[in-house]
Amino acid sequence: MKRINVGIIGLGRAGQMHLHNLMTIPEIHIVQVADVFIEKISTELNDLGITNQTRDYHDILNNPDIDTVFVFTSTDTHEEIVTAAANAGKNIFCEKPLSMNTVEEASVNVLRAVKKNHVKLQMGFNRRMDPQFRNIFENVRQGEIGTPQVVKITSRDPDLLPHDLIQRIGGLLFDFTMHDFDMARYMMNSNIAEVYAKGGTLIDPTLKDINDIDTLALVLQFENGAYGVIDNSRRAVYGYDQRVEVFGSEGMLKAENVSESTVELYTDKSKIMKKPLPMFVQRYRNAYINEMKAFVNSILNDEPVVASGQDVIMAQRAAIAAQKSLETGLPQKVDTNFSLD
Ligand SMILES: NC(=O)c1ccc[n+]([C@@H]2O[C@H](COP(=O)([O-])OP(=O)(O)OC[C@H]3O[C@@H](n4cnc5c(N)ncnc54)[C@H](O)[C@@H]3O)[C@@H](O)[C@H]2O)c1
Structure with a gap:
């Protein structure tokens, strides 16, 4: 069996989850791991048989x-x-997004280094590989609902994130909604050409202190003329709410939330069903494993990656436009031309 020899950098919330998933993939051989606070998880890593650990x-x-x-x-x-990593000649999988900046220059510089060194870069747009959403994607491509006209995405977290984490990973638009911009483009097979945003702090007013919001409603127009609607919240009291719908000339496709059980209780007063799976770790477990398998396949068989650096730039541009729309109260155009030359 062909294998890839892997180093993992960063073992916080996302990294520890990915580590466990990566260990289930036979083609992956974990050689070394790094985290600036490696001592915090050193014992756990030793128990997993990962002894080659470094801070640097x-x-x-x-x-x-x-x-x-x-x-x-x-x-x-x-x-x-x-x-x-690109300059060291390594293939790279990187969690989204590529930079904190609200200008794209930093991300473009990274992509230049990737291109110059002829290495692969796959970005962590895991939702592309979620079995439910992938099924919608394939049905849309096969023409099952005719011409897609509107995509609707609801994406709500179960609760607020600590402010210090937001300052390291980005706020609602540039971290959380980034997935939804990508999902909208992916489902409609078209770039986002215009964004109109309304949003604010309906849950935690202190988010204003770090220039963030907790509630967001977006209207999109795609290059191909179709429309999109996205709504985000940082606190859905019933759990992690992740739904996608694509409406077209010949029908509709939709994916509801995924629960741990499909059993529903019906009485004369109500219908009761299990809450959605609690958080991204559980809801997107298959998606995370599938995106890693796709990345391994792209390296071993020299296939294209499922989510590229350019996909991140397009999502980032939509986020920048949404930010401007929030500031001005007006819809904003998105430049969809991109070239690294
Ligand atoms: N795709 C998804 O569903 C998803 C979910 C969660 C987070 N993320 C992304 O994953 C990334 C990490 O987020 P998180 O929530 O795990 O953050 P986190 O703060 O919990 O973890 C980051 C880890 O990186 C380590 N680190 C920081 N700088 C380092 C350096 N120079 N060298 C080595 N280690 C270093 C920190 O010590 C920490 O352990 C972010 O980009 C976030 O957007 C993606």
């Missing part, structure tokens, strides 16, 4: 036994680490 990610980049790195550090480090 350069050890991974300088390790000739490693051909591929997974970057799960906070977003404020992606630009530096991914650029260095």
Whole structure:
């Protein structure tokens, strides 16, 4: 069996989850892991048989036994680490987004380094590989609902994030909604050409202190003329709410929330069903494993990656337009031309 030799950088919330998922994929051989606070999880790593641990990610980049790195550090480090990894000749999987900046130059610089060094870069748009959403994607492509006209995405977290985490990984638009912009483009097979946004702090007014919001409603227009609607909240009291619908000239496709049980209780007063799975770790477990398998396949068989750096730029541009729309109260155009030359 062909294998890839892997270094993992960043073992916080996302990194620890990915580590466990990566360990289920036979083609992945974990050679070394790095985190600036590695001592916090050193015992757990030893118990998993991962003894080659370091605080300094350069050890991974300088390790000739490693051909591929997974970057799960906070977003404020992606630009530096991914650029260095590309210059070290490693293939890279990086969690989204590529930079904290609300201008795209930082992300473009990273993509230049990736191109120059002829390495692969896959971004963590895991929802593309979720079995339910993938099914919608394939049915849309096969023409089952005719011409797609409107995509509707509801994406709500179960609760607020700590402010210090938001400052490391980005706020609602540039971290959370980033997934929804990508999902909308992916489902409609068209770039987002215009964004109109309304949003504010209906849950936690102190988010204003760090320039963030907790509630957002978006109207999109795509290059192909179709429309999109996205709504986001940081607190849905009933759990992690993740739904997608695509409406077209010949019908509709929709994916409801996923629960741990399909059993529903009906009485004369109500219908009761299990709440949605609690958080991204549980809801998107299959998606995370599938995106990693797709990345391994893209390396071993030289296939295109399922989510590229350019996909991140397009989502980032939509987020920048949404930010401007919030500030001005007006719809904003999105430039959909992109070239690295
Ligand atoms: N795709 C998804 O569903 C999803 C879900 C959660 C988070 N994320 C993304 O994953 C990334 C990490 O988010 P998180 O919530 O796990 O953050 P986190 O703060 O919990 O974890 C980041 C980890 O990186 C380590 N780190 C930071 N700088 C480092 C460096 N220079 N070298 C080595 N280690 C370093 C930190 O010590 C920490 O353990 C973010 O980009 C976030 O947007 C994606």
